[in-house]
Structures are given as structure tokens and as C-alpha cells.
Amino acid sequence: MxxxxxxxxxxxxxxxxxxxxxxxxxxxxxxxxxxxxxxxxxxxxxxxxxxxxxxxxxxxxxxxxxxxxxxxxxxxxxxxxxxxxxxxxxxxxxxxxxxxxxxxxxxxxxxxxxxxxxxxxxxxxxxxxxxxxxxxxxxxxxxxxxxGVACPSTVTPDSRVEPGLQAKLRHLQQLAREAPERFMPAPAAAEAREQAMAIAVASLTGQSLQPAALHA
The missing domain is CATH 3.40.50.1000 (HAD superfamily/HAD-like)
Incomplete structure (x- = not known):
């Protein structure tokens, strides 16, 4: 049997x-x-x-x-x-x-x-x-x-990420680090740009300026 x-x-x-x-x-x-x-x-x-x-x-x-x-x-x-x-x-x-x-x-x-x-x-x-x-x-x-038999990978969904998608994810992560305002809601992004400009002006004029907290 x-x-x-x-x-x-x-x-x-x-x-x-x-x-x-x-x-x-x-x-x-x-x-x-x-x-x-x-x-x-x-x-x-x-x-x-x-x-x-x-x-x-x-x-x-x-x-x-x-x-x-x-x-x-x-x-x-x-x-x-x-x-x-x-x-x-x-x-x-x-x-x-x-x-x-x-x-x-x-x-x-x-x-x-x-x-x-x-x-x-x-x-x-x-x-x-x-x-x-x-x-x-x-x-x-x-x-x-x-x-008691393992299910073959051809039946179960593949958990691996497609290489092209991995590259896109890495690119988005880099953008998020370099330009976080691009991933903020519009009002928060505008406020972030204003704060960055104020800090830049203050550094040129020798003034001391602490950036305000950002609100989404």
C-alpha cells in the first residue's frame, strides 16, 4: 500500500x-x-x-x-x-x-x-x-x-520583488531623503520650502533662526 x-x-x-x-x-x-x-x-x-x-x-x-x-x-x-x-x-x-x-x-x-x-x-x-x-x-x-508535503513555489505566490520594482523603490527612497517636501501634502510642502528659504537667508545675514515645527 x-x-x-x-x-x-x-x-x-x-x-x-x-x-x-x-x-x-x-x-x-x-x-x-x-x-x-x-x-x-x-x-x-x-x-x-x-x-x-x-x-x-x-x-x-x-x-x-x-x-x-x-x-x-x-x-x-x-x-x-x-x-x-x-x-x-x-x-x-x-x-x-x-x-x-x-x-x-x-x-x-x-x-x-x-x-x-x-x-x-x-x-x-x-x-x-x-x-x-x-x-x-x-x-x-x-x-x-x-x-506533510511542502507546497511547490509554482503554486504559492512568489514573495520575491521584481528587480525593476526594486530599482523604483530605491529611487523613491533616495528622493524621500533628498527632497522630503515632495512627499508631503501641499500645505506642508510649501511651509517646508519657506522654512528652508528663511534658514538660508538667516545664514547669509548672520542672523540666528530656529526652524519652526512643520505641520502636515
Whole structure:
């Protein structure tokens, strides 16, 4: 058995309300034509998940029933197996699966099921997917975290500053040091110029003048 498992409930995860609107239907006919109605974005996240984490997929029996094996082959889900056929929803199916075999080192549940329908132990492994949206990048990150795998930089936002922007920031910082009045509100900038002029005149005439406090 794989050291990492993804316990997958397909409806609402690999196809959703959003994908149905975009693709024009849902994969519920039980024929190979269903393949076109699976959300390619969600499938992409799932494939990256088992690709990066080295995980395999256990598919919910409730969805598997009546689904041609050819569809599973077309979807390339890296299937380890199917949960046993039991009543009680996805959580009960997962319990039945692990009753028959030892749990791996890391495993995650991708499901639209409510947390209340899961056991306390299962909730620690649950990534609850919104059936209106399907599997998202946030779900993907949560799943990697539960599996104990670092999220690749190609998915997380890059915190590095673009070199051109760095140069602009340095230029602005230099201007702020050399001509701070340019970054003040108009009244304060005018007052600063007047103070600077007064100080310059005082230095030329030998008078002593203390600059007044500036007010924004």
C-alpha cells in the first residue's frame, strides 16, 4: 500500500456547479461521454497532488457504482482501490476501508461531506470541498499540508520583488531623503520650502533662526 493516500469523494470535488456551467453538464450518464464533464482544473490539482506527494487514490464506493472502469482509466486517478460498500456516507466508507488494512503514514480526505458526518480522527484529515466550486488551489494547499508535503513555489505566490520594482523603490527612497517636501501634502510642502528659504537667508545675514515645527 502507498505511504500516502487520498480518500476521494468524486461528486463536488472533480466536478461542481461551476464546472457544470462552464462545460455544459455533469458526468452522470454512466457512459464514456461523461469524461468531458469532469473539471480539468480540479483534475489538474488532483494529479499534481498525487504527483508531488507520491500518493494514490481511494475512490468512494458510492460514486464508483455504475461507473465504467474505462472512465477511471481515462481520468488517470492513480487508483489504489475502492472503499467498501457500507451505509453511512463517506466517513463510514473510510472507516470500513481502514478496518480492513492499516492506515498509511499520511492520508487526506477530499470530500464535500460535512465535518459533523466524520469522526474526530477523520476531521483531522479532512479537506472540505465546496461543491459549488470543486477542488481549488486552497484545497490543494490544505491537502499537501495534511500529507506533510511542502507546497511547490509554482503554486504559492512568489514573495520575491521584481528587480525593476526594486530599482523604483530605491529611487523613491533616495528622493524621500533628498527632497522630503515632495512627499508631503501641499500645505506642508510649501511651509517646508519657506522654512528652508528663511534658514538660508538667516545664514547669509548672520542672523540666528530656529526652524519652526512643520505641520502636515
Amino acid at each position: 502507498s505511504e500516502r493516500l487520498i480518500m476521494l469523494d468524486v461528486p463536488g470535488v472533480l466536478y461542481s456547479d461551476r464546472s457544470a456551467a462552464r462545460l455544459g453538464g455533469t458526468p452522470t450518464s454512466g457512459t464514456l461521454r461523461d469524461v468531458r464533464f469532469f473539471d480539468p482544473i480540479a483534475l489538474g490539482f488532483l494529479r499534481r497532488l498525487f504527483g508531488i506527494a507520491g500518493a494514490r487514490v481511494v475512490v468512494s464506493d458510492a460514486w464508483r457504482r455504475g461507473t465504467p472502469a474505462a472512465i477511471l482509466q481515462q481520468l488517470d486517478l492513480q487508483v489504489e482501490g475502492m472503499t467498501p460498500r457500507v451505509a453511512g456516507g463517506h466517513g463510514a466508507e473510510i472507516d470500513a476501508w481502514f478496518t480492513q488494512r492499516a492506515a498509511p503514514g499520511s492520508w487526506v480526505i477530499l470530500s464535500t461531506a460535512a465535518p459533523a458526518s466524520m469522526t474526530a480522527a477523520q476531521r483531522r484529515h479532512l479537506v472540505q470541498v465546496n461543491p459549488a466550486e470543486g477542488l481549488t488551489v486552497e484545497n490543494f494547499r490544505q491537502a499537501l499540508d495534511i500529507l
